Every structure is written in structure tokens, then in C-alpha cells.
Amino acid sequence: MEFFKHIGHHLRPRHLLLFLLLAGVVLAQHLPSWGDWYARTLYPSIGSMLSGLSRWIPFCIGDLFVSLSLVWLLLYPLYAHYRLKQGWKRLLKQRVEYLLWIYAWFYLVWGLNYSQPSLYQRTGIQPASYEEAHFLDFTRRYIDSLNRSYTPTACPDRKFIRDEVVNGYRAIAAPMGIHAPFHARPRVKTMLFTPLISKVGVTGSMAPFFCEFTLNGDLRPTQYPATYAHELAHLQGISSEAEANFYAYQVCIRSSSPSLRFSGYLSILPHVLSNARRLLPEETFRQLAGTIRPEVVHLYEANRTYWQAKYSPTLGSIQDWFYDLYLRGNKIADGRKNYSQVISLLLSWESNTPTGD
Numbered sequence: 100m101e102f103f104k105h106i107g108h109h110l111r112p113r114h115l116l117l118f119l120l121l122a123g124v125v126l127a128q129h130l131p132s133w134g135d136w137y138a139r140t141l142y143p144s145i146g147s148m149l150s151g152l153s154r155w156i157p158f159c160i161g162d163l164f165v166s167l168s169l170v171w172l173l174l175y176p177l178y179a180h181y182r183l184k185q186g187w188k189r190l191l192k193q194r195v196e197y198l199l200w201i202y203a204w205f206y207l208v209w210g211l212n213y214s215q216p217s218l219y220q221r222t223g224i225q226p227a228s229y230e231e232a233h234f235l236d237f238t239r240r241y242i243d244s245l246n247r248s249y250t251p252t253a254c255p256d257r258k259f260i261r262d263e264v265v266n267g268y269r270a271i272a273a274p275m276g277i278h279a280p281f282h283a284r285p286r287v288k289t290m291l292f293t294p295l296i297s298k299v300g301v302t303g304s305m306a307p308f309f310c311e312f313t314l315n316g317d318l319r320p321t322q323y324p325a326t327y328a329h330e331l332a333h334l335q336g337i338s339s340e341a342e343a344n345f346y347a348y349q350v351c352i353r354s355s356s357p358s359l360r361f362s363g364y365l366s367i368l369p370h371v372l373s374n375a376r377r378l379l380p381e382e383t384f385r386q387l388a389g390t391i392r393p394e395v396v397h398l399y400e401a402n403r404t405y406w407q408a409k410y411s412p413t414l415g416s417i418q419d420w421f422y423d424l425y426l427r428g429n430k431i432a433d434g435r436k437n438y439s440q441v442i443s444l445l446l447s448w449e450s451n452t453p454t455g456d
Contacts, residue, residue, distance in 0.1 A: 117196070120203040127211050134214025142336050145208050147281040149310035150334060154286035159313050161306030162291040168201070209307035212338040218345065218444060221276030224451035226443065231379070237446055238375055238387055244352075245364040246392045253320030254358035261285065263359055264328045267350035268335065277346055278335045285334065287327060289316045298411040299418035302326050305333035317409065319402055324359045325351050325366035344370070344441035345448075367441055368399060374442045 127133040153160055172194055179185040219226055227233070254260055265280045272279040290296045290304065293316035303314045303326045312330040314323070328347035337343050344367060351363025375384050391399075 114196075117199055117203060120207065121199065124203055124206040124211065127206075128214050131214070131216070134211060135216055137211045138215030138336055142209070142212060143278055143281065146278075146310050146334065146336065149208060150281055150285065153309040153311050154282070157288075159288045159291055159306050159311050161308045161311050162313070164308055166291075168197075172197070205307055209305070209310060209336075210338075212336045215336070215338070217339070218276060218342050219447070222274070224447055227447040227450040229378070233446065233450075234374075234378060235383070235387075237442075237449065238371060238379075239390075241364070241367075241371055242387065242390055245361075245368065245395060246390075248352075248357065248361040248364045249392060249395055250357040250361050251394070252358060253362075254324065254356055255320065257323070259356070260324050260327055260359065261287070263354045263356055264324065264331060264350055267328070267353055268331065268346070270353065271346070271349055275346065275349065277332065277337060280331065280335060285312075285331060287330070288313045290314065293317055294409075295414075297406070297409040299415045300406060300410050301418070303330040305330060310334060319405060321358075321362055321365060321398065322402065324354075324356075324362040328363075329366075341440035341444055345444040348441065348445070365395070365399070367445075368395075370442055 127137055176187075176190045176194070179190055180187060215221075218224075261284065265283060265285065268277065269279045271277065288306075288311055290301075290313045296315050297317045301315060302318055302322065303312070305312050312334045314326055314330060318326055325347050328350045329343045332343040332346040337346060348363050348367055351359045351366070354360050354363070372388065375387060379387070
């Protein structure tokens with residue numbers, strides 16, 4: 100009895116609340132029905148409310164929040180211990196509790212989308228088994244569409260891009276198992292630390308703590324529409340990178356705008372090429388790559404050169420390692436390789452919908 104009295108004396112209402120929130124998160128991560136209910140029913144209300152509030156702030160609150168949290172977690176203890184004479188034990192307890200609150204907040208306001216059913220389960224389509232003839236046919240048709248979609252003019256009007264993407268998501272939401280956009284005019288924000296972000300090769304992100312989506316300020320015009328559509332998919336509750344690529348591609352290639360269609364086709368070119376190089380005979384791969392029109396090849400190489408000039412191999416490797424761990428810890432078993440699995444999704448979608456619509 101004395102032990103429980105001692106525990107009760109130190110427990111406060113916030114500790115009980117934290118325990119209940121953490122228990123709910125763990126259960127939702129391990130009970131598929133809970134994860135499904137969260138993604139279908141609870142998250143749309145949370146996402147709509149938080150993104151509706153945070154959109155009135157012109158900068159990314161999430162970026163600032165993470166930065167200040169790191170300062171408080173890592174640097175403030177030195178000041179508190181040596182200048183304010185606070186003990187290390189007390190400082191450690193404060194930081195552990197703070198991290199647990201952040202953990203609960205992250206999963207409750209967005210992270211539990213990792214526990215939702217996959218695109219296959221949401222739409223009822225079956226994964227396509229790999230057949231070289233099928234993949235070869237898909238790749239040839241893709242390259243033909245890519246070549247025909249090429250336009251030297253990128254769309255400079257970002258409001259037009261926003262409206263096209265929003266309308267595109269509204270059109271595909273029901274058949275493709277994604278929530279329609281929460282707002283008619285969602286607000287995308289520029290990453291606060293763009294130069295640093297460019298050094299690690301990140302072009303956009305979902306800032307989950309306040310349901311914001313952000314884009315790298317260094318994005319090239321031809322990359323902007325597809326990246327916008329990709330990050331908006333995350334805001335709509337899509338956690339898988341492959342699925343976000345899939346939806347961004349579907350939205351862009353259906354657009355009435357030539358520049359958006361081209362951005363969509365161009366966005367998956369690296370994934371098509373990496374899969375083709377891995378799955379096809381070397382000679383077949385070379386022949387296919389040789390059919391890409393010179394203007395597209397030049398633009399593709401120019402984009403690579405542009406980002407490589409900004410990239411820091413050291414910082415990029417560290418970021419890749421952490422992000423890979425993060426994805427694997429959230430049921431994305433292939434880690435960063437998940438991006439390229441968009442090709443499997445496209446093949447499966449084609450196989451289950453003969454018209455590809």
C-alpha cells in the first residue's frame with residue numbers, strides 16, 4: 100500500500116492523461132481496426148481543424164517548433180545546470196516527459212495514418228506480379244507519354260497549380276481511396292531552413308504537428324506541381340511515400356494544363372529508370388533510355404546537376420540514415436526504397452482497371 104501511495108503522490112493529472120494518450124496510440128498501432136477508424140473518421144477532422152488554423156500563419160510553425168524544441172532539449176540543460184544549479188536528474192525527467200508528449204502529439208494529430216490500410220486494401224485492387232513483358236510494355240507507353248507531354252514552358256502561376264491539384268484530388272478521391280482536400284485553397288509554406296534542407300536533398304515535407312505541408316524554396320518550376328501534389332497527399336493522410344507519388348502522378352497527368360501533365364510524368368522518371376535498370380536486360384534498358392527525347396534528357400540532367408550542386412554528401416547521408424530508420428519504425432518496411440514502389444502501384448492499378456482510369 101505504501102508503494103502505491105508513493106506513486107499516487109507523485110502522479111499528476113497530466114501524467115494520467117499522458118498515459119492514456121500513449122496507451123491509445125499503442126493500441127491503434129497494433130489493432131488494424133483502430134488504425135482504419137483513425138484514418139477514415141478521426142484524422143479528417145483533426146487535419147481540417149489544424150490546417151485551417153495554421154494556414155493563417157505565413158511561416159511553418161512546425162519548423163519553428165522543432166527548432167526551439169531541439170534547443171530546449173539539448174542546450175538549455177547546460178544553462179539550467181551550471182547557471183541555475185538544477186540537478187541533472189530533474190532535467191532528465193523533464194526532457195523524457197516532454198519527448199513523450201511530443202510522441203503522443205505526433206501520432207494523434209497525423210502519425211497514426213501509418214497504421215491505416217494500404218492503397219490495395221482501400222481500393223480493393225490486387226498487387227500485380229512482375230512479368231517482364233508487362234513491365235516492358237508499361238515502360239514503353241510511359242516514355243511515349245512522357246515525350247508527348249514535354250513542354251518547354253513551366254506554369255508560373257502557383258494559384259493555378261493549387262486549384263488544378265485540388266480539383267484533381269476531388270476527382271480521384273472516391274475511386275482511388277484518398278480523402279478529398281480539406282480546404283478549397285490549402286496553403287503551402289516554404290521551409291524555414293531552405294538552404295540547409297537543400298543540402299540534404301529534401302524537396303518537400305509534411306509538418307505534422309500543426310498539419311502543414313511545406314516545399315523547398317529552391318524547387319525548379321518543372322518540379323513544383325508534382326511536389327506540391329505529393330505533399331498535399333501527405334496532408335490528406337497518406338503516409339506512404341510510394342502512395343503519395345502515385346496520387347501526385349495521377350492528379351498531374353489528368354490536368355488540363357500541359358505543364359502540370361509534364362511535371363507529373365517527369366516526377367516518376369527516376370523511379371521508372373531505376374526499376375528498368377534493375378529488372379530488364381542491360382541492352383533492353385539502353386534501348387529504352389535511348390528513346391527518351393533529347394529535351395527531356397537535358398532537363399532531367401539539368402535538374403540532377405542543380406540539386407547535386409546544393410547537396411552535402413555528409414549531411415545527406417546522415418539525413419537518409421535517420422529518415423530510413425523513421426520509415427522502418429512506422430511500418431514502411433523498405434525504408435527510403437518505398438519511393439520507387441510507385442511503379443508497382445501503377446502496374447497494379449493498370450492491371451485492375453483496364454482503361455487505367
